[in-house]
Amino acid sequence: xxxxxxxxxxxxxxxxDAYVRLGGILRRAKKPEQALQVHRDLxxxxxxxxxxxxxxxxxxxxxxxxxxxxxxxxxxxxEILTINPNDRFALTALLRTQEKAGEWKEASVIRRKLxxxxxxxxxxxxxxxxxxxxxELVAQGDPHRGRLxxxxxxxxxxxxxxxxxxxxxxxxxxxxxxxxxxxxxxxITLRPxxxxxxxxxxxxxxxxxxRYGDYAETLTGLLQADPAHLTARLELAYFMxxxxxxxxxxxxxxxxxxxxxxxxxxxxxxxxxxxxxGKREAADAVFKQIMKMAVKREAGNFRCKTCSLDAETMxxxxxxxxxxxxxxxxxx
Ligand SMILES: [Zn+2]
Numbered sequence: 001x002x003x004x005x006x007x008x009x010x011x012x013x014x015x016x017d018a019y020v021r022l023g024g025i026l027r028r029a030k031k032p033e034q035a036l037q038v039h040r041d042l043x044x045x046x047x048x049x050x051x052x053x054x055x056x057x058x059x060x061x062x063x064x065x066x067x068x069x070x071x072x073x074x075x076x077x078x079e080i081l082t083i084n085p086n087d088r089f090a091l092t093a094l095l096r097t098q099e100k101a102g103e104w105k106e107a108s109v110i111r112r113k114l115x116x117x118x119x120x121x122x123x124x125x126x127x128x129x130x131x132x133x134x135x136e137l138v139a140q141g142d143p144h145r146g147r148l149x150x151x152x153x154x155x156x157x158x159x160x161x162x163x164x165x166x167x168x169x170x171x172x173x174x175x176x177x178x179x180x181x182x183x184x185x186x187x188i189t190l191r192p193x194x195x196x197x198x199x200x201x202x203x204x205x206x207x208x209x210x211r212y213g214d215y216a217e218t219l220t221g222l223l224q225a226d227p228a229h230l231t232a233r234l235e236l237a238y239f240m241x242x243x244x245x246x247x248x249x250x251x252x253x254x255x256x257x258x259x260x261x262x263x264x265x266x267x268x269x270x271x272x273x274x275x276x277x278g279k280r281e282a283a284d285a286v287f288k289q290i291m292k293m294a295v296k297r298e299a300g301n302f303r304c305k306t307c308s309l310d311a312e313t314m315x316x317x318x319x320x321x322x323x324x325x326x327x328x329x330x331x332x
Contacts, residue, residue, distance in 0.1 A: 016056075023039040024062075027059075027062060027066055039063055043060075057079050057090075073093070073097070074097055098110065104132050108129050123156045128153070128162060131163050150170075159190055161191060165198070172201070177209045202215055216239055230259065230263060237250075246277060250274075271287055271290060296312070301329070302327045302329055304320065306321045
């Protein structure tokens, strides 16, 4: 009798696994209702092992997700966690849902747990959660509390540009211009290559406090550290142009082209400066270059269908994969 019973249990066990798989097949065949039915029936069985329960709940999570029943999907994930609090699948699934719903506090708790399990540190993302929370407070008209969150974000991630921008913006809205300028400037200090994120802001800020010259100085500082900094160079050139210092503007546009010959904006600037200085022939020459660049850009490139090699001109036999007649025009 014992052997019979053991056989039956074994049979039953295999049965459960088979049904979980069957449901999975139905789901993948785009029949999530039927999949849900199969998996749900399994939950009424007795003597399920913890492992089986977990498997069934995981399947249910997928069914509910496909049926766009997020609330039930979350319930399934939470039930998995009552069986195994460290289940990565359930934790990850919950995290995804909470991120989608913008539930940043809950998401933080789970992400910290996952970090601990995986031995990683997603401080960058935890910091962004804080920024999002703070932004909600600012939108609700509470910039003071919002800023506390932004500062917590910086505490979690010293490089959290979103936080510096948000603090600067909120100070600017409260007319605390020097404070705004201070925080925006930190973006440049931390990530010179991302400086253009704050150019417009700083320009406005410096203008309102009557320190317009400091804007040019900020850009000059960037260029001293990195003469190839394209956005700073173009911004400074344009700044000089607006001030009427056409010679300086022209020099900056030329310098930009020395480092970035493909910069359309630099070439357009140089064209304008030549034109303004009455150098018709030089302007004409630059204009022809611009036309050439524009035509190339509009026409796009050619790409091998077989190996995805890009080419600037039409090729009839691919130099990489040797395919014949495999190139097609692609828009850039
Ligand atoms: Zn090829």
